[in-house]
Amino acid sequence: MKYMSKNLSRTLLCLVAFALAAPAHAQAVKPLPAQEFPEGFTGKSEPKSGSGQEWMVAAANPYAVQAGADILAAGGSALDAAIAVNLVLNLVEPQSSGIGGGAFIVHWDAKAGAVRTYDGREKAPAAAEENRFLTKDGKPMGRMQAIVGGKSVGVPGLIRVMELAHKSHGKLPWARIFQPAITLAENGFPISPRLNALLAGDRNLAALEPAKSFYYDANGQAKAVGTILKNPAFAATLRAIAEKGADAFYTGPIAAEIVRTVTSAPQNAGDMTLEDLKNYKAVERTPVCGAYRTYKVCGMGPPSSGGIGVIQSLAVLEPHDLRTLGPKSPTSYHLLAEAGRLSFADRAVYMADPDVVPVPVEGLIAPDYLKARAALVKEDARIPVAEAGNVPTKRAYAPADSPELPSTTHFSIVDRDGNAVAMTSTIESGFGSRLMSGGGFILNNQLTDFSYEDVAEQRSVANRVGGAKRPRSSMTPTMVFNKDGKLEMVLGSPGGPAIVGFVVKTLVAMIDWDMSPASAAAAPFVLGMGNMVTLEEELAPVKPALEQLGHTVRLNNAASGIHAIRITKDGLLGGADPRREGVVIGK
Numbered sequence: 001m002k003y004m005s006k007n008l009s010r011t012l013l014c015l016v017a018f019a020l021a022a023p024a025h026a027q028a029v030k031p032l033p034a035q036e037f038p039e040g041f042t043g044k045s046e047p048k049s050g051s052g053q054e055w056m057v058a059a060a061n062p063y064a065v066q067a068g069a070d071i072l073a074a075g076g077s078a079l080d081a082a083i084a085v086n087l088v089l090n091l092v093e094p095q096s097s098g099i100g101g102g103a104f105i106v107h108w109d110a111k112a113g114a115v116r117t118y119d120g121r122e123k124a125p126a127a128a129e130e131n132r133f134l135t136k137d138g139k140p141m142g143r144m145q146a147i148v149g150g151k152s153v154g155v156p157g158l159i160r161v162m163e164l165a166h167k168s169h170g171k172l173p174w175a176r177i178f179q180p181a182i183t184l185a186e187n188g189f190p191i192s193p194r195l196n197a198l199l200a201g202d203r204n205l206a207a208l209e210p211a212k213s214f215y216y217d218a219n220g221q222a223k224a225v226g227t228i229l230k231n232p233a234f235a236a237t238l239r240a241i242a243e244k245g246a247d248a249f250y251t252g253p254i255a256a257e258i259v260r261t262v263t264s265a266p267q268n269a270g271d272m273t274l275e276d277l278k279n280y281k282a283v284e285r286t287p288v289c290g291a292y293r294t295y296k297v298c299g300m301g302p303p304s305s306g307g308i309g310v311i312q313s314l315a316v317l318e319p320h321d322l323r324t325l326g327p328k329s330p331t332s333y334h335l336l337a338e339a340g341r342l343s344f345a346d347r348a349v350y351m352a353d354p355d356v357v358p359v360p361v362e363g364l365i366a367p368d369y370l371k372a373r374a375a376l377v378k379e380d381a382r383i384p385v386a387e388a389g390n391v392p393t394k395r396a397y398a399p400a401d402s403p404e405l406p407s408t409t410h411f412s413i414v415d416r417d418g419n420a421v422a423m424t425s426t427i428e429s430g431f432g433s434r435l436m437s438g439g440g441f442i443l444n445n446q447l448t449d450f451s452y453e454d455v456a457e458q459r460s461v462a463n464r465v466g467g468a469k470r471p472r473s474s475m476t477p478t479m480v481f482n483k484d485g486k487l488e489m490v491l492g493s494p495g496g497p498a499i500v501g502f503v504v505k506t507l508v509a510m511i512d513w514d515m516s517p518a519s520a521a522a523a524p525f526v527l528g529m530g531n532m533v534t535l536e537e538e539l540a541p542v543k544p545a546l547e548q549l550g551h552t553v554r555l556n557n558a559a560s561g562i563h564a565i566r567i568t569k570d571g572l573l574g575g576a577d578p579r580r581e582g583v584v585i586g587k
Helices: 004-014 062-073 078-092 143-147 158-169 174-187 193-200 211-215 232-244 252-263 274-279 306-317 330-350 367-374 452-456 496-511 517-522 537-548
Strands: 048-052 056-059 102-109 114-120 283-285 288-292 295-299 407-414 420-428 478-481 487-491 526-529 532-536 552-556 563-568 571-576 583-586
Touching (some): 056 062, 056 078, 056 563, 062 583, 078 102, 078 158, 078 174, 078 232, 078 407, 078 420, 102 158, 232 252, 288 306, 306 478, 306 496, 330 496, 330 537, 407 487, 407 563, 478 496, 496 563, 517 571, 532 537, 537 552
Antiparallel strands (some): 056 407, 056 583, 102 114, 114 283, 288 295, 407 420, 478 487, 526 532
């Protein structure tokens, strides 16, 4: 534990629980009210970096980073460490991720020279129908009305996808990897400033048992910063999965408790069954890759829109000399915004579960198509209306609303053999459905990522609700390879639909502006989605120039969680997003 005391004390002392800010994410149709973004901005510290020669972990909480470091130090693989990190994050940032949710994993096998991607996205119950989130009169439910309760809960995918990836890339025994989280759940951890602030700001979680008694005191106030929080129920759940594998989660008492929690929810009781859990399968997907400058960029394909969105955005930016423009030029941020608007428009039409809806992946990243999209962007003018491009597909769909909420986590890991993991994990909204299973973990609200408002308005959209269907995602775990084919960057971020913009900003900062991972993660963002451009508040000087180009601009902050590693000739450099509580540990 030699790294823990320094990193933990520094992080906890620097972070202060600020009042929650308004959302910084413009949606495709309309922005969401501030109160619907409970995992909000709680402050920004100085850039946080780390270095090493053998291995590295960068994640959103010091306890989770330490768990991954301990696994790597014990001879574990990057995938082993990723599992340990994710399980501990379930404890220490329960608003963001956990075994009641899902994940995407991008894995680099150094010996085989291969990128492999794994899909642990949640699925709707088999009984789910298009009108799931409509009222009796056919109107769309309000966002929180749909989110809170059992109907929004998808069949969790995290445990299955971790087991699937571990079979190919694990070195340590499955049970060994669970031990750090089991120990922390039994011994407890101090509530952090960020967790305290988010608990205090969430009126829905505070109204539902057993989360109410677990996270709040007898007066209904969020338990104070520094309160030791133990979770014996979660420890018991992890012990069962460690001993019996993923089947212990998807069948038997744990599964029965999930179904009971969903179907007996006091609000929006759901229809998940034991068969839904038993039938869930994580799948390996084909990675999507594209070029930027001299680099090859690879990420997750559908049902994530992230990999395609990053490739498209970078292709739009490539004709422009961002290096010369630099990070202070309004033109740089104009171009970033325009690239985001175009990729976001394609996302709204084409992206959905590829097992149900044909997604024209190759057409969306075809060189000629990307050149045509890039030609739409001018340095001295705004695209009046950013529309989806014309890509051949088997069925035409209307643009779909983008209701994702930004409560997710990302971590990046490189092991001593050169293997790497970029993993993004989520329960969707902050504290998910607000339902806490008796097994000690919060259940997701992933099904509200389906575009149900469009169904209410009788538009045919690709991302509509369907039985056993995965909702569209924006999660963007990413790896970048240099001209020699060697892995150079591992990164990703939470942030809902803003994830693509966060990742693209970070890549431009590292590749074009020669920033370190820490500086790139800390760099201010610009988000172009629909007709709105959002600038982080420190970019206020850029706002007038963008408005002169015709952009509608607002200033805001958001809790991105970029965790990046760069492999250099001198070793590993890492950066942890200063908007969250993360650190970097390397050896």
